[in-house]
Amino acid sequence: MSEPLIRLEDALAVCLDDLVQGASPAQSLARFPEYAAELAPLLQVAARAQTQPPPALSAGGRVRGRERMHAVLTQRPAGSGWLRAWVTGLAGAIILLALAAGAWLSWPGREQHLGGRSTAQPAAPSLTASATPSPTITATLTVENSPTPFLSPSPTSRTAPVTVPAAATSGPTLSAAPASVPMGSAMPGEPAIPTGTAPAADEEPVAAPTLQPSETATRSPEMSPEESGTTEPAETREPARPSATATPRPESAATRSEQASGAPAPSAARPAEQSEATPALGERLPAPSAPDGDDRATPSPTDRPLEAV
């Protein structure tokens, strides 16, 4: 017996095509007599499937489906979906960028971050005081202000002679050796002096004739609180108090000036051990550094380190 020229599956496909075209199963089977026994039951099932109506959608289901589709269509605004998606995404991105920029501009530590921590941290201005013991004490105060990257690009210095009458400095000795006292802070409300124009020695001194150490010797005249940027709490600046051993007198100019200004009594009345514990004049004290980001601290008026002479 020879091999059939067509497979059973192909014969079934041809017969099914004939059924779809309207032929009867008997007519289709006549084309493939070798498969008639196998194809006959399959074609009967196929004919039943063709004659029996398939399950149809009910009228209620059809209406419900159409209404639901129209409800979704009315909720959906007209227009291209991709265009709306792009516009929505772009608007969201712009809003996020605006919020980020606003937060960045309102961040207090932005300037320090921009300039880098090492360069943005302004060096503390230094105050150098030199005095010669004599019946009239002449002291020269030099305040050097280091440049800051944002506020004053060039260094500034200020020199002012201060003359103290000998009567105001009664006491055994006045140990006012030349010293260089770093300045760590600026006081709020300080009158600003033009920077970079140091007056000559014969000009009228900026400071009062009587030394008011609580103000003139501890503040940087050029620095406003915003400029300093390195203010620190009182307890951290306390060691910067220079040593001054003077017998306190109620009539002394320094005491009078402090009483007039309402400040508490200077530490000249402190015990000796406390004065000795503080660094002596002439020592170079390390510049105080403010904690990171704490540039808003404002020292109290009682935290002025240099004591009256």
Add this chain to the structure above:
Amino acid sequence: MQDVCGDAEMIALISAAQRGDPKAYDQLYNLYSDKLFRYLYLRLGEREPAEDLMAEVFVRLIRMLPRYRINSSRPVAAFSAWLYRIAANLLTDHYRRLHFRRHADLADQGEFADNGPSPHQQAEAGEAATDVWAAVSQLGAEQQAVVLYRFAEQCSLVEAADLMGKSTGAVKALQHRALANLRRLLASKKDLL
């Protein structure tokens, strides 16, 4: 495939629907609602969930049609296959929700259902034991599909292959197995009666 417009009409219809024309969606609904319902009903064996899923197919169609790319070479077959794929995905989600593993396994294997029919299917089968479509609903997913396309939708072999994403040879073998299993199912129901 019957009741489907020509290629040029289908391209115009899809384009209008993509622009949001409600009339175009109505025409698409008229063309495909019955077909999709039959497909879903045979898979589910129950009328109400099949109608719900059919409506959900058109909801997804509205959402996805703006991103649909028209196949200019065979727009009708490609669009029909796309709609049936949406329906198949919805069926998968439906099975997942119901933890109804039997049909999911059938869909994966594409083989004859050895497990028994659901109670609802048994009731329907009892009412019309000789109902060929009740027996078809117990076939595997691919065999159901080939019977549906070939005998309910009157598709040719090539059209059925297009819709199923298979070769004509695979569809030939599939319809052979489907008819053989269907005959066995119908014979067993007659014996039960």
